[in-house]
Amino acid sequence: MADESFDVVIIGSGPGGYIAAVRASQLGLKTAIVERDKLGGICLNWGCIPTKALLRSAEVYMLMEQAEEFGLSAEKIGFDGKKIVERSRKVADKLSSGIQFLMKKNKVSVIEGTAKLAGKGIVEVEKDGKAEKIKAKNIILATGARARELKGMEADGELIWTYKHAMTPKEMPKSLLVIGSGAIGIEFASFYRSFGADVTVVEVLDRILPVEDEEISKQAERAFKKRGIKIITGAEVQKLDKGENSVTVHVKTKKGTEEITVDRVISAVGITGNVENLGLEDMGIKIEKGHVVVDKWCETDVKGIYAIGDLVGAPWLAHKASHEGVLAAERIAGVKDAHPLDVTKVPGCTYSHPQVASVGLTEAKAKEAGYKVKVGRAPFQANGKAIALGETDGFIKTVFDEKTGELLGAHMIGPEVTELIQGYVVARQLETTEADLMAAIFPHPTLSEHMHESVLDAFGRPLNF
Known part of the structure; x- marks a missing residue:
C-alpha cells in the first residue's frame, strides 16, 4: 500500500x-x-x-x-x-x-x-x-x-462504568446510579430497571432529557418514576467513595447533600x-x-x-x-x-421504555425564534392500537407556524415512537404544511394515526378524542 x-x-x-x-x-x-x-x-x-x-x-x-x-x-x-x-x-x-x-x-x-x-x-x-x-x-x-469523564470520578470498569462497561457487565447489579439523563443515561437506566435493579438517575439540570420538549421531559419523568426509577434533578455528584464492592455517591441537591450507596455507577455525562x-x-x-x-x-x-x-x-x-x-x-x-x-431536520431517538423521539424545534425554541405557534397533542390513551398493545402512556405533540402552516417540530413519547418519527422527518424535508398532513390518509388501526390526530388537534379538528 x-x-x-x-x-x-x-x-x-x-x-x-x-x-x-x-x-x-x-x-x-x-x-x-x-x-x-x-x-x-x-x-x-x-x-x-x-x-x-x-x-x-x-x-x-x-x-x-x-x-x-x-x-x-x-x-x-x-x-x-x-x-x-x-x-x-x-x-x-x-x-x-x-x-x-x-x-x-x-x-x-x-x-x-x-x-x-x-x-x-x-x-x-x-x-x-x-x-x-x-x-x-x-x-x-x-x-x-x-x-467524557468527570475529574476524580474516572471509570475503572469495576465499580464505575462508562457506557462500554455497562454493556458487558460481569453480573447484573442489584442497584446502580446513573450520572446524566441524556439518551445514553436514560437507556441504561431503563435497561437495568427492567431486570430489577434499584436505579437512581442524577441530572444537574432541572429536568431529564433536557434537549427534548419540556412536556415530553415531564411525561418521561412521570413514566420512569412509575417504573420505580428514582430521579434527582437540579443536583450535582460531588464525589464517589469506593468500597470493596459498592460506591457511595455524594449528591448535592437543593435540600442539601445526600449520600447514596449503590453497587455500580454509570457515568453518562456526554462525550x-x-x-x-x-x-x-x-x-x-x-x-x-x-x-x-x-x-x-x-x-x-x-x-x-x-x-x-x-x-x-x-x-x-x-x-x-x-x-x-x-x-x-x-x-x-x-x-x-x-x-x-x-x-433541525435531524431526528433524535431514545430507546427507553417508554420510547422518546423528536425532530425540529421544541415549542419553547420556536417561540424564542419569534414564531407564533399552533400546538397539537394526541394522547395514546385514545389510540386503538396502543390500547390493544397495552401501552397507552404518552402522546404526540406537533408545533406549527400559525402564519404559514409549516411543521416546525414534532415530539413523541410512547410505544414505537422511534419508528414513527420518520413520518415527520419526511414531512419537514418536503416542507409539508398542515394542509398536506391533514389531507393525508393514515392507516387504521395503527399508532401512526395519532400523528394525524396531533396535526388535527393543532388546528382544532381532532376526530378521535
Whole structure:
C-alpha cells in the first residue's frame, strides 16, 4: 500500500466513515478507509446496535412479566445476564462483518492501523510498530468520540462504568446510579430497571432529557418514576467513595447533600471528540471544546481535509454522522445539488421504555425564534392500537407556524415512537404544511394515526378524542 495514492482517505470506519467511503466510491473516487479496531466503529460495535439488542431483551422480559394481562401464563420467569450480553455481542459481530462486505462490494481499500496526518495530502498509518505513508488528495476525519469523564470520578470498569462497561457487565447489579439523563443515561437506566435493579438517575439540570420538549421531559419523568426509577434533578455528584464492592455517591441537591450507596455507577455525562494524536495541531486544524471546527460543508480550515460525525460535535447521532459522510463525499466529488446539513431536520431517538423521539424545534425554541405557534397533542390513551398493545402512556405533540402552516417540530413519547418519527422527518424535508398532513390518509388501526390526530388537534379538528 505504500506510496499508493487515493482521491479520498477516510480515517475511522464508524457510521460516518464507512458511509462516506461507500458514497465516495459510488461517485468514482478511488477510496481507502483506515481503521485501528473493528469496522463499524463505536456505534456498531459498542453503541447504537448492541445497546438496542440489550434493550430488546429487556422489552421481551417485561412482556413476559405482564403475560397474565394478555391472557397468557408463564412460570419461573427469569433471565441469564451472560446470555443477554452474548446475544448483544453476536448482533454487533454480524453487522461488523456486513461492513467488511460493503467495503469489498464498493472496492474500498481497507487499511488496518492507527492513522495520523503527516503533511499536506499525506496520511501515516502505524501497525505493529511499522509505519507507512499514503497519499490522499482529500482526507475525511471520522474518528468519533469517547465518553467524557468527570475529574476524580474516572471509570475503572469495576465499580464505575462508562457506557462500554455497562454493556458487558460481569453480573447484573442489584442497584446502580446513573450520572446524566441524556439518551445514553436514560437507556441504561431503563435497561437495568427492567431486570430489577434499584436505579437512581442524577441530572444537574432541572429536568431529564433536557434537549427534548419540556412536556415530553415531564411525561418521561412521570413514566420512569412509575417504573420505580428514582430521579434527582437540579443536583450535582460531588464525589464517589469506593468500597470493596459498592460506591457511595455524594449528591448535592437543593435540600442539601445526600449520600447514596449503590453497587455500580454509570457515568453518562456526554462525550468528547477523539482529537488526540491525529496531527491536527501540526496541520493548523482548529479544535474547540474537544471537537474539530468545520464549515457548512464539513471542511476544516485546511483545504482538502474534512471532519464528520461525533468528532465535530452535537448532535452526537449516528445518522447525522452518516449524512455528513455523504455530504463530504459529494462535496469532494463536486456534486452540484449537495446541500449543507440542517440540524433541525435531524431526528433524535431514545430507546427507553417508554420510547422518546423528536425532530425540529421544541415549542419553547420556536417561540424564542419569534414564531407564533399552533400546538397539537394526541394522547395514546385514545389510540386503538396502543390500547390493544397495552401501552397507552404518552402522546404526540406537533408545533406549527400559525402564519404559514409549516411543521416546525414534532415530539413523541410512547410505544414505537422511534419508528414513527420518520413520518415527520419526511414531512419537514418536503416542507409539508398542515394542509398536506391533514389531507393525508393514515392507516387504521395503527399508532401512526395519532400523528394525524396531533396535526388535527393543532388546528382544532381532532376526530378521535
